[in-house]
Amino acid sequence: MTIENGGGDVLVSARGLKVHFPVRSKGLRRRQVGAVRAVDGVDLDIRRGETLGLVGESGCGKSTLGNALLRLVEPTAGTVTFDGTDVTALDRRGLRSLRRRAVMVFQDPYASLDPRIPVGRTVAEPLEVHGLHPGAQARAARVAELLELVGLDPGVAGRYPHEFSGGQRQRIGIARALAGEPDFVVCDEAIASLDVSVQAQVLNLLRRLQRQLGLTYLFVSHDLAAVRHVSDRIAVMYLGSVVEVGTAAQVAGRPRHPYTRALLSAVPVPSPGAERGRERIVLRGDVPSAAAVPSGCRFRTRCPDVFEPCPVVAPALADRGDGQLAACHLHGVVGERVPADVAEAGRLP
């Protein structure tokens, strides 16, 4: 299966990426009795200089995918390529240089800074780890520069995290991420824990930094409105797999997958008239457990448009026109047939 996301210089790409967490039996033997398929066969390309928004509801595996791309969790299967090198095959030294070039901004700014270390030393950590800007003076100068870059007073380097507000802390987290001059930044729900007024500030900061430094972002979020605002392209995840990828305008304006449509219809519109006239798609039931994934199409248990091929053919993420990819049979049945015994059971083993 080949995925062409349509041109552009690809910086990060995943092929058949799986992250399964073993479920073990209780007792002494602790046999593996199953697996939580947090990420289950993801193909994704992230182009140099773009912002790829990754949306989906909680538990769909988007954060795990972000972590797996940076190899902060070990993939169970599949490959991740970063700027031409296979991340999954890196040795200790290679991994260190990856850690300089590909970084993460975390969700909770209250938990992501060590409370016992002055923020200046937190920002300096990547410099120390990678031996950049050696010498106390050069480091202090670089830290001041970084703090200024994210809109903080360089004089605060000696202060501790509890002396800052949430938005300021997130700026410090961003300064730490950028210290080693990375190419790729995974923003893992980076604005979810912030006040709405501060969210906009941090989003604008991230955009400014992207222009200034030529960064590539994977913007992981459950907030579709924010993702639409910052992203060049959007990928939609459901139950461990990517169900739709396209430009922000394509995905938001003309969604191809029923799940994307349902997600979009749940985003509030700030106009009572438009809100009233809008069709709302309310999905039936709950998200199935990632330890018991339905056979064929994962979304079929909740899909309003389910039909015959859905349980027996796993839909491929295929081009549905203009480079917009969707994994749905409504646009032509494309995909692999599910083995008979799996189709019989109705879920993956």
Added chain:
Amino acid sequence: MSAAADAPARGRALTAEVPRWRVTLGLLARTPTAAAAALVLLTVVLVALFDDQLAPAGPNDVDVQARLQGPSAEHPFGTDDLGRDVLSRVLLGAQVSLRVGLVAVGISLVVGTLVGTLAGFYGRWVDSLLMRLMDVLFAFPALLLAIAVLAVLGPGATNAMIAIGITYTPVFARVSRAAVLGVREQVYVRASRSVGASDARLLLRHVLPNAAPPILVQTSVSLAFAVLAEAALSFAGLGIQPPAPSWGGMLASGRGFLEQAWWMAVFPGLAIFLLVLSFNLLGDGLRDVLDPQQRSAMEAGRRRIRSRGKAEAAADARGAA
């Protein structure tokens, strides 16, 4: 107005130049209980160093004629059943008790924290192996284990310290493992790993400092237990060998004369009490001073809080721009 805003800023610039440990000491000195405790400990250390000069009589100057005398000008702490001066013996015993406490707890602190930290940080089989070893030690009654160790090593002061150290090692292993387990999953540890920090760096820079408070508390509690354990071992004839004075040994032998000569037990007991209390208070003070959040609450005058509000508003304004 502007002068008031400038003053704290200058104060901050000053603290930035003063080394961290001196600021820490300064804060500690301003905590009354910790300062008092440190003073008592300093006194005990001085007594231990200069006990020869301080003691009015030799520790083993037996005067059977003057036995079991109450406190008087000649013998401020009275005399014991052999007519020895209790004050002199308490002064000379300081060194023994202090050394046993510090060395024994030092052994269990270093070994126990190392074991517990590795077990908690690496988990899986490292955890199972190390902690089951600790459980074996933990399963024996403390005193019985110490006696067994002394049976192998032979009686004596040094071996008593080792025995007590081994006995308290599992306690430190458990406390530090639990603390490390809690810290290991913190986002800031993951964040540090995500920028490429090595395991050693994670442990030394982030995990241990954040896991330290319960270990520090355990240390001050254990110092107390170690001094008492030495007493018990000496009582059984396995620790400090008589007639050398030790507070524990004196307390134990004074017990038999509690009705005729309360001073025999009370003065060494008071000495132990003071030492143990000081260790505990100093431990508490240290824990507070080393916690940045408590620390800035302590550093903060009202002026500082006002100026911080201003600095934050200014930084927010910069962010918005």
